[in-house]
Amino acid sequence: MFKSTGRERVMEVINNIILLLIALTMLFPFFYIFSVSFSSVSDVLNSEFLLWPKEWVTDAYSYILGSDQFIRSLFVTVYITVVGTFVNLVFTSTMAYTLTRNIIGQRTIMFLVLFTILFSAGMIPTYMIVKETGLLNSLWALIIPVAISPFNLIIMTQFFKGIPEELTEAALIDGANDIQIFSKIILPLSKPALAAFGLFYAVGHWNSYFTGVLYLNDPAKWPIQVILRQIVIVNEPNAALGGHAAMLEAIPPPETVQMAAILLATLPILIVYPFLQKHFAKGVMLGSVKG
Amino acid sequence: MKKKQLIISFLILFLSFMLVACTSDQTTDDGKKTETEKETATEPEKNTEIDPFDHAEKYTITGMTFRFGDPPPVTSPGLDMINERFNVDYKPEIIPQGDYIEKSSAIVASGSMPDLVGFPGTDTRFYQWAEEGAFLPLDDYLKHYETLGNIPDYIYNSFKVDGKIYGIPRYSQPYPVTPVIRKDWLDNLGLEVPTNYEELEKVAIAFTKDDPDGNGKADTYGVAIGENINPNFNMGTYWDFNAWYHQNEKGDYIPGVISEGRKDLIQFFANLYKEGAMTKDFAVLDWASTNTEFYSGKAGVFVGGVSGMSEAYFEGLLAANPEAKLVAIPPFEAPDKSKGFTMGSGFSGILALNAKLAEDEGKIYRALEMVDFGKKYYPQDEKNPQNEDFDFYLGKEGIGYNMENGAPVQVPTFSSDGLAPSTYFLDNREQVPTDAKINYADVYKLPELKEMTTSLQAMFESNPLYVDPSYGVLSPTNQEKGTDLMQFLINEQSKMIAGQRPISDWDKLVDEYLAKGGEAIIKEVNEGIKAKGYTDREWK
Amino acid sequence: MAGILLAFKDYSPFRGFIDSPWVGLKYFKLMFEDAEVIQVIWNTLQISFLQIFFAFPISIILALMLNEIRNQVYKKFLQSVVYLPHFLSWVVVVGITVIFLRSEGLVNTFLINIFDMNAIPFLTDPAMFKPIVILQVIWKESGWGTILFLAALSGVSPHLYEAAVMDGASRLRQMWHITLPALKSTIVILLILRLGTVMDSGFEQIFLMLNPFNMESGNVLDTYVYFKGIQQANFSFATAVGLFKGVIGLVLVVLANRLAKRFGEEGLY
Helix, strand or coil, rough: CCCHHHHHHHHHHHHHHHHHHHHHHHHHHHHHHHHCCCCHHHHHHHHCHHHHHCCCCCHHHHHHHHCCCHHHHHHHHHHHHHHHHHHHHHHHHHHHHHHHHHCCCHHHHHHHHHHHCCCCCHHHHHHHHHCCCCCCCCCHHCCCHHCCCCCHHHHHHHHHHCCCCCHHHHHHHHCCCHHHHHHHHHHHCCCCHHHHHHHHHHHHHHHHHHHHHHCCCCCHCCCCCHHHHHHHCCCCCHHHHHHHCCCCCCCCCCCHHHHHHHHHHHHHHHHHHHHHHHHHHHHHHHHHHHH | CCCHHHHHHHHHHHHHHHHHHHHHHHCCCCCHHHHHHHHCCCCCCCCCCCCCCCCCCCCCEEEEEEEECCCCCCCCCHHHHHHHCEEEEEEEEEEHHHHHHHHHHHHHCCCCCCCCEEEEEECCCHHHHHHHCCCCCCCHHHHCCCCCCHCCCHHHHCCCCCCCCEEEEEEEECCCCEEEEEHHHHHCCCCCCCCCCHHHHHHHHHHCCCCCCCCCCEEEEEEECCCEEECCCCHHHHHHCCCCCECCCCCCEEEEEHHHHHHHHHHHHHHHHHCCCCCCCHHCCCCCHHHHHHHCCCCCEEEECCCCCCCCHHHHHHCCCCCCCCCEECCCCCCCCCCCEECCCEEEEEEEHHHHHHHHHHHHHHHHHHHHHHCCCCCCHHCCCCCHHHHCCCCEEEECCCCCCCCEEEECCCCCCCCHHHHCCCCCCCCCCCCCCCCCHHHHCHHHHHHHHHHHHHHHHHHHCCCCCCCCCCCCHHHHHHEEEEEEEHHHHHHHHCCCCCCHHHHHHHHHHHHHHHHHHHHHHHHHHCCCCCCCCCCC | CHHHHHECCCCCCCCCHHCCCCCHHHHHHHHHCCHHHHHHHHHHHHHHHHHHHHHHHHHHHHHHHHHHCCCHHHHHHHHHHHHHHHHCHHHHHHHHHHHCCCCCCHHHHHHHHHHHHCCCCCCCCCCHHHHHHHHHHHHHHHHHHHHHHHHHHHHHCCHHHHHHHHHCCCHHHHHHHHHHHHHHHHHHHHHHHHCCCCCCCCCHHHHHCCCCCCCHHHHHHHHHHHHHHHHCCCCCHHHHHHHHHHHHHHHHHHHHHHHHCCCCCCCCC
């Protein structure tokens, strides 16, 4: 192992402490959400700030889980996330790899990709394309239009470029074709990167909300974020602009229900993370073993 | 073998590029699709030969509207019942209220507007699109229908475009949402229900400083108010920011938000703010949190309406404050001796028909028949299985609803399982006839809430309501800039309340408003008011 | 890209794309005739650059700090925790901010009771708007931002560190000479991409944080378009502003890319 000097030890301790503090500030709101979700409505109404439930109640959870809609939407979202992320990774990685090869017009293509980030089509043209391709009201409408994020594509291309060229050259001399190089050399070496992008995409799918409402007519197909949104933000009519008639119609559910819904909708995707973390850690672990 | 792999890899590359391109490329020929619409947006042919209620032909009828609750499923017993009864293939799309503007805009802009389109009451897109010829004029059809034909003209008039009726109004009761006060707190402090703003100010300050709930803690205050100075706590039309009541020196009506009455009201709020007798963070509190301020028992003055009150909130208030009792505050007498609140516009939304329907008159009749049925009013003593229409509307006794103590109670899953046809009518708010006798308290279970509703209804019935002359008057400038200007005024007035802008700036603020387009709005609205023959202020 | 032409037309879905009249630069003029717009663009740029100067480096520093942790279990735990805030929507984050910062909130109660100070109007003071928004972004996104850097670091060959240890290099020196250079290309790419979107500044967050009092310092291009265009289904106006944003982004990206190349980096294209 490393030999650390005294000064470095001190620094290490400080580093640890700072990180712990950061972690605590980040955990704090979750703590609050958790406490509120298990409190009774009147306790929440009558205390400024709840850090621990005065009395444990699961009313909020039984309210949410009482309807099929929440669970059904959770499954829809799991499906979109799994299938969508798979599609994302396949398309992004193959295209990124192609862009690392010296093909004609590579710079132009890269520039075009960049262009799509800067001049994103508005909601309406995209809606028209989805409609014309017959994807309306199909879950694929939430997957195919976002199959490649130009942003992730650019970064993945950078990662692939970072792989030493000697490796691919050696393979080429051995008579491997592009597909073999891609699947036997590039992919295995890019596991941490793939895990990172997988996580990006997965979270993107998990949190995607507006496309759900926009493209799907059937409430049975709505992803969880749409439901969550309905519980958490009741879009209040702007009374200043004359929404008086609707003022009393739009009273939202109690805060306890809102917090419980946030927790329920966030937990599943958090569980995914440890599985991916294995891959993240691999490279680093290799280092420490040998070091 | 190798070749095949190459082809595949090429294909994948090609496809993936296409997809990136697709997310940005906008090469749809929207022009082509909408051209056909233009041709059909002509006047319907008047053909009296057709029997409006002939069901021989089966039609596909599409529609979209907004809803506050969860949308129902797309296939269900309730929908089947509608299809069978009206011989249609009915495809309603019901969209959560918060996403409606964006989604419906996308649907319409892509050239696929459904047969029936719902609009919230304040949606300016209705007027914009009606002018562009998107909707079918309904004037000649309404007479065939029992409910649609009997909606008062003044309501239809209020949203006519170029003199034609382009939509069906969604009912809203004429009584406004008005201030209510904690009677139990008044009693604890030995105070009376206030009858003018000075008394209200004193009460609000007493609620803040004299511990009205007697718990020994300074944890209460007067008036609960949230962002956009909402509720606006007008104690009569004189102070109503939304009503056209005051007149300028030329005798033209002006909007309440720039009137003397509003100025007094803002001064009243500024006093409360200084004393801590209204919600301190009013500028950042959304509607939900404003409700919480009141229903948690922190504030003593809020608003209530005869319908649409939340029993869950009320229960929350009672759980923490079992003694809580709310009463309506009757309107104050204004400096000009007027007394009374402003009457509502009578509608809270509009349902329009696609101009394309003109191609097939039979379809127009069928669509209107369905709309008519959805809005049908049943008096209290006909809300039972003996009335066949009513029984159908709620999805048959024993399936969609049950009779309990002589009143129909819908089964808990009636909406989520789509058991009742009522859920699927785009406008399913019953159109209460002007002469119907209703007891608003009937729909509530909590005795305390019944009591409050009754006090509100009694107050409204014993006081006249002001008929706003601006209802139904169209002002193009208002359509274009009205929302922005209103928001501007409300923002500046919020600053005045919080002491960030002096109230002595009032005249300057009004001038700013007039210069930014207010002048044109006032001119256009007054022309409209004169055109419809409204001269002296009308009270009903 | 035909959709961009909408910016030069008075688009009405009922007249159709072809028949909607050409209006030339009407919507661009409309945009710049408004005195507010200069303030709005200035706000947008300020918020974006503050984010680039503060939030962006914090992700890098956090990644470096995490990289120095030796205990793998502890490291995994910390990594998971710093990602958590990313999963909360802005509605929730803003909601919590309000609970903390309102005049009777936790922070002000603390200031009043412990330090005997006056309550600070965090939510309505225009001067507070930008710092709070930046802090929110740091809190919510800096942990998540470490992912790419950590992924890049995991690709660093352990041999380099071994060699450095042989040469007697301290941890700090290793960080400076091995770890940071390994991140350089990722940092450059991310910065260039971020520059391309300086005219975006998190619509939802800003929208939720705005109120009449901080409007002048908080209104950004996205919220401006929302107030003026979207609410009234003015498709042409929204497209015109989108086009304007894109052009600015394009110019900045091309410049940044040039600059990166001059300094010997690979650049984007």
